[in-house]
Amino acid sequence: MSDSIFDHDHHFPAADDPADIPAHLLRQTPLDLPNPAELEVLRHYTRLSQKNFSIDTQFYPLGSCTMKYNPRIAHAMAVLPGFARLHPDTPAPAMQGLLRVLWELQEWLAAVTGMAAVSLTPAAGAQGELAGVAMIRAYHAARGDQGRRKMLIPTAAHGTNPASARMAGFEVVEIPSLADGDLDMEALDRHLGADVAGIMLTNPSTLGVFERRIAEIAGHVHAAGGLLYYDGANLNAILGRVQPGRMGFDVMHLNLHKTFATPHGGGGPGAGAVAVQERLRPFLPLPTVTREAEGAWRWTSEADLPRSIGRLSAHGGNIGVLLRAHAYLRRLGRAGVGRVSVYAALNANYLLKELQRVGYQAAFPERRASHEFILGVSDLQQATGIRALDVAKRLLDFGIHAPTIYFPQLVPECLLIEPTETESKATLDRFVAVMARIRQEALEQPELLRAAPHHLPVGRLDEALAARRLDVAAVR
Amino acid sequence: MSDSIFDHDHHFPAADDPADIPAHLLRQTPLDLPNPAELEVLRHYTRLSQKNFSIDTQFYPLGSCTMKYNPRIAHAMAVLPGFARLHPDTPAPAMQGLLRVLWELQEWLAAVTGMAAVSLTPAAGAQGELAGVAMIRAYHAARGDQGRRKMLIPTAAHGTNPASARMAGFEVVEIPSLADGDLDMEALDRHLGADVAGIMLTNPSTLGVFERRIAEIAGHVHAAGGLLYYDGANLNAILGRVQPGRMGFDVMHLNLHKTFATPHGGGGPGAGAVAVQERLRPFLPLPTVTREAEGAWRWTSEADLPRSIGRLSAHGGNIGVLLRAHAYLRRLGRAGVGRVSVYAALNANYLLKELQRVGYQAAFPERRASHEFILGVSDLQQATGIRALDVAKRLLDFGIHAPTIYFPQLVPECLLIEPTETESKATLDRFVAVMARIRQEALEQPELLRAAPHHLPVGRLDEALAARRLDVAAVR
């Protein structure tokens, strides 16, 4: 009675081997995959899907992840046969429609970021980061400025930042934040020097507050010969209002699967377009789309950008994701884009106030929340031993996805909450009511929370056992 | 915290009234419909969908309903823009693709039924029945044979049969069945006469057994000047093996939403194509599709079939359903069609034997099951008061849809079980195991069954209260 199609083992006669391929190159043991009937497949995976939380079914206040509505029209447009059946090696004259869409998206992302040029090729945020810091490296190298081996990164930064810097060959130096959430300028100044290639920042930071001294930071870093990288994961907070280019950033990536409403798909695919100031344009990853004088579009190649950092994928990137982002931007237009950050901020600040009202403690109570904010539940932990994890798991029982927890690591027992602009006041109010109830439960029946979730297909899973047994594939 | 979008009441400014329509013709009170945001709509209805049982998620052994797999490719083909965007008043030269598909379907249904001609226009089985008996009426009338006001119908027949006969202006006379499931020939002969227009039968009958003396019945009815109508709802039992036309039937409908795998859609749409022997061709409902000598296709009209019983819908019928049936038939082809009844019968007979093995009583233990069969649980009722309804409701708790119950009304406390050919042995075995367990529960913990279902979004609903209160629309 299990749900797994591994229970089925149907034996159809296998077709003959081809005579013109030598036997030693052919499969030696029959391919041991199940052979279920179509209805069995459909039923199995449809049922599995119902075991998921998703934006289409639940509220997802998952900080740093911008789980907003993924418009279905964008999906419908991306899967039009005219796009879906296009081979990547189709010559440009036979794919003008797609090239034009990509070119428009480049233009619009440049406008939104206040940057000079865009490459859409990175497959996700992390690959965008890699491309970005690789461009910083190439820039210094092109100027013969060779000793810049260090990349500065705030302690609170997302894990991909240091990992990407390392993959690009940099040493990582961490810079702390102050108690008010702003960067420690003194620590920054201490580290700046001729060996520093640049700094990776996101603003608003992962602490959910705007880095107020960003202009000053930019000044110091530039003065020291470094460049500023903007991690665009938090762009939803300022979309249509503040351009990273105007804040002094030289290069950035955008998470189109966050800010531009393409779906997360249970773990991707994303798209991590990079945008740069003029002086980094020669180093952009390939390909980009360019418009010829005669009004036709084509891919750029090594011949166009000989100093490019090169290619990150065999083709032009996650084009299906880019099509969705294009549709979203085109639908919203200038006015719609401007509304995104306004309502994202309204929802976050409203929620912060309401959650404080029912007893939760803000990490930065004196600060305006950006599109997200941090609560700490150390008070609960002291009172009853209840941890952020327990609150998160209990939320699942009410059909609400857990916020991000234990990130950023600066704030103990933290919940990072991001409602996004696409949620209604009614949904937020329900969330507040549930959170109030959970707080009460935490104080009165802590064991209820510790054993949560209770109403899902499985209870709290033994992750230690998972790592110990390491059953990562069904073996017959 | 309700799931209903009626909770939302958003106030957008309404657009101005048009000046060129007099005020007294315009809406007097604002349209009181909700104005939810797109994500709210998506989430609301997605969640609602998850509260349904369906073929895509559950086994559905629902007798008489042929709940088989609805191939998704058929859906994909029916919604191709080239079909979906076609206006019904498009002239034939601009819709040759569709007309050809419909014409092919007519041909194939004629082949499958052994009939001379087909009209696809009826919207469902019942409308097919109406068309069919109307043709019988028109046939007698055309011959000047005026007194035939009666339609004979077995007591076990589906309710639509007598209802359709009445709507076509006939008096209904019921004919009983014998203890072995066959029709009572003596009763039939008693009623046959100059006032009888015909008889409506399905074979195999709704009792799940084949009417063995069908040739004899046809002989008697025809000898008395009547015609035979075949209710095609049970065609899955004999598809590709026995043609109703060869059994002596003059006219029939097919439930394309049963035998031909188009979906039931939570209550339709269906398609109830009618097929007739040559002598009834002049009376077919309009329109049908005809192929011109030059190989082009067009609709037929009153000019082609002046004695037609007329039109049943403003256009050509449920074309989207017909497209799905066409795709299904084309996919299966001759060999595939033949397999349908074989495996439908295999599944039914296997299930019958297995359920008898675990203690259930067959209504016709001496008979071969067709594609479905009847169990009676009167023994349980006598032992513990448990009724067919309780068994049915308890099945829901195991994620299995209830069989049809209390139909046909001949067999007390009956369950009419139809597994269809698209279910696997594994699914049937699981059903048997669950039925065995339920039988044990019935004997040991009858209250568990009487209170079932326990694991669904709601428990057993108060249907009497529903009829009393009659809350059939949300009132503000």
Next chain:
Amino acid sequence: MPYIPHDAAETAAMLAAVGIQRLDQLFDEIPAALQAADMALPEGLSEMALQRELEHRALDNAPLRCFAGAGAYAHHIPAIVWDIASRGEFYSAYTPYQPEASQGTLQVLYEYQSFITRLTGLEVSNASLYDGASGLAEACLMALRIQGGEPAILVPEHLLPSWRRVLDSMLGLQRIRLRSVPYDPDTGTLRLPGDAGGAAALIIPQINGFGVLEAVDALTDWAHAHGLLAIAVVNPLALALLKAPGEWGARGADMAVGEGQPLGIPLTGGGPYFGFLACRKAHVRQLPGRLVAKTVDGQGREGFCLTLQAREQHIRRGKATSNICTNQGLMVTAATIHMAALGGHGLRRTALTCHQRASRLRKHLAALPEVRLPYAGPFFHEFVLRLPRPASAVRDALLGHGILAGVPLADSGLGEAGDLLVCATELLEEADLRAYRDALAAVLETV
């Protein structure tokens, strides 16, 4: 074997359990003479080959800018509508006879009924009929059940001809007399008959077969004054703008019936669509079709179930209010999502846009030489154009310009040879309207 999961070992095990050796034996009760006919069916296709073939067929239908209406209308359908309606849980479910396992479908139907009552201003809506035309036939039968007496209905001569034919076929079977009420050729609106002639009901089409708006208040009051029921035939989208049948005249129409297709249903060459039928609560027991009601379970939790099933054929058999069983559930699911997705305001904006587009198009076309507008009265999104040549010839010629110009009325016996019923909806942009005008001008010079 497409869609059949059995492998040889399973088949063998199952045969053994049944106690037979060969699959053929499953049919041993069927006389041999009846079996194994050779059927003229083509060979089966793989899914891949099937897709290729049907994509070709779909391409054989010319994509046209659609200015045809006459009961079926090209509208924008938000992407979410069919994305949700096509979910397996809606698409492949059965009629919700087991309410506990069908709360999704049932709540949708309840919401649908609620939306329709609000659009029509009447108290009760059923959960769908096959389509608008057969729905009107059902409404007539319902009126006759309510009224008793002589079986006759007053039918406007300028009801859409395709609907009139359905009334003829369906009501003719029960020997119900359809008395035609003529229209005024100057206005294209209904001319009230002197007397009601003992009929049970008057059909009041708002909008009528010429697209012209009728004086519904006066017509409704006339019907009531003469002891007739008033059956409103309405376009549900137009109801976002026009007076609701429940508000017509002093007492309101008694029933409202119509074609649901404008509410999110693709054209698909003519169906499946769905018919809606709303009435007063007092008449609910004469209503055909399914009806969903809210109730509670043993623990007091709210839920939904089918109700008043004693009206239906599966209980009442020959004495049911109708033979309808399977109806148009999935269409109604889509329509419900469509109405929710547009919202009350969106429906109204759409209706207004249709009206504006049609008004502009009418101006553009009327400015052409030789083109006349026979009816001057107010209209919604459809109007008659009187052309100097047979309308069907002009329509055919415009196909070459990628335009489906409208529906020639005379083909179905209404109006004059040059009369073309033209419709414009929100899908058509100004450029499309101009393209129509230019193409028509060109065609009129040559045809």
Next chain:
Amino acid sequence: MPYIPHDAAETAAMLAAVGIQRLDQLFDEIPAALQAADMALPEGLSEMALQRELEHRALDNAPLRCFAGAGAYAHHIPAIVWDIASRGEFYSAYTPYQPEASQGTLQVLYEYQSFITRLTGLEVSNASLYDGASGLAEACLMALRIQGGEPAILVPEHLLPSWRRVLDSMLGLQRIRLRSVPYDPDTGTLRLPGDAGGAAALIIPQINGFGVLEAVDALTDWAHAHGLLAIAVVNPLALALLKAPGEWGARGADMAVGEGQPLGIPLTGGGPYFGFLACRKAHVRQLPGRLVAKTVDGQGREGFCLTLQAREQHIRRGKATSNICTNQGLMVTAATIHMAALGGHGLRRTALTCHQRASRLRKHLAALPEVRLPYAGPFFHEFVLRLPRPASAVRDALLGHGILAGVPLADSGLGEAGDLLVCATELLEEADLRAYRDALAAVLETV
């Protein structure tokens, strides 16, 4: 307001709760000088207008019969694959960090990992990388972590050029040396170098950039004999037919990596696809990307969760096995459903059909005068055609016949000017193959 649910009253109430009057004040901590730039974006479109515009763009891409491969292949994708993968519950879910709320995605990933281990004959598969080419770069980095020592990799000269470029960009950043190993111009297969030169691994592409099959057993044994790891680069569909990397040579390849696109992913102009990477269990701690394991909950019920997360950047930060975070979850979901829908037998039948179609096409084309086949060895579904004119000119000319003829190799620095890499899959029927031949014959006469 598209996708924003707030009405004016709600906005006002929320502002009041926040304690401000105007929406602008939400940004009062942001220096004014940075705010309110005017951005050069177009006006927004209604969903309807957006659909119309993008449908036009889609039509601006010519529909072509596809004979191009080179790492991206046109295959039939069963209708159920994306019907299920596009369900909101998969489509709009996040990475399954909360396992209890993500059992659907997690079980799918576990099944995916299982399927990939069976295809490759290796013990462990991660849950995806961005694409095949970047996956190969990750595999090289992994090999270097396992091997330590000198950072160098042996790369066949006839690896697909598009993949080689990705290795250059990604590995170049860490100063890893890519030593090219030449191919034999007579056979189009790898020529073993005399020594391993201290490299960590040898890349063995089965199929290589010419579509020719390599002697994988000998190559794998050579690598192992020289202390190198063997990295297999494979087409997952071909693995239904060809020897699994885990069976190569005496000990089997150590890693298998490839482009997952042939498993149910639409071409979409180049992505999103997904990279798969499988390895021995002994190396699992050096594996980049996510990994799902089976475990139990407190009541002993089976469930799935991410495991060994300490390899990943969100725990290990700068010391992670890779910077990868978001990867290609939905593609892997589709691929899993695709593999299940075809089943082991269906995959094998598809692979065989591809091979047969390609073999027939090769015969057809080789029969044309002036057309040569430079490599005679066995192949799967791709082969090189040596034309008497520049391949790109011939390819361009064939566009006019509705045919995408293949991928010219010299454009990317491999082979000769006339070399065209041609592919045939199950989608192409005999008529398509003949159409190609006839069109090529015609083009060769004129170009």
